[in-house]
Amino acid sequence: MLSKFESQFALAARVLLALLFLPAGISKLTGFAGTVGYIGSVGLPFPELGAVIAIVVEVGGALAIIAGFKTRWVALGLAVFTVITGLFFHKFWAVPADQVMVQQIMFFKNVAIAGGFLMLTAFGPGAWSVDAKRGE
Template sequence: MNNAINLIGRLLLAALFLPAGLSKLSGFEGTVGYISSVGLPLPTVAAAAALAVEILGSVALIVGFQTRIAAAVLAVFTLVASVFFHAFWAAAPEQAFVQQLLFFKNIGVIGGLLVLVSSGAAGFSLDAKKEAQ
């Protein structure tokens, strides 16, 4: 049962990141503009890095490949993105509540990713298949 629950958890976490990465791929210029709007340097490089982390990290979670590393990278990425894009402490009053919800939702996602860093992918994964060899 733990293997199935772990797989479901990995799939649900990937469901957050994979569509976001694919939308960055299909709307790359918009992503660059959004990153520019918060004043981050090298927005084109940042957009490319974000879509790579989201897409590759999601695929790694789905198949359970280098799960601990993928989850750690996604956790750091989510923390950085949360600070820059959901800064509720600096938001206009009419936007602060929604930004705060998004920020703390991401903190919860980071918690789930850190559980994967700690526990790994369990049985239904390429990691487990590799360990069995």
């Protein structure tokens, strides 16, 4: 019964996943100095480059996912990006006790989002997508 809504669910899934990344990327762009400072605060090298990469991945990736353009590759890239950012920015194992719970939730949120992107990688964007229109 639910299979008749497969296209609608696939579109909704793409939009819902992208809604986390598009505003985050835009806020990194509009608050570039703060983003650079935050990236630098965790000890990553070349924080300016990291900020640019994050903005491109988050804004560009979100728009591609919404449109269903090169979905499998973009989703795989976003899955990897999301796990890596969780490892660097939500180190629940290395924070004071009063921060563990929030950072652990944020880390596993990233892991779950990566799982959603891996589902898109495995099953594609659905019929309502640029990829489907292009026969990919």
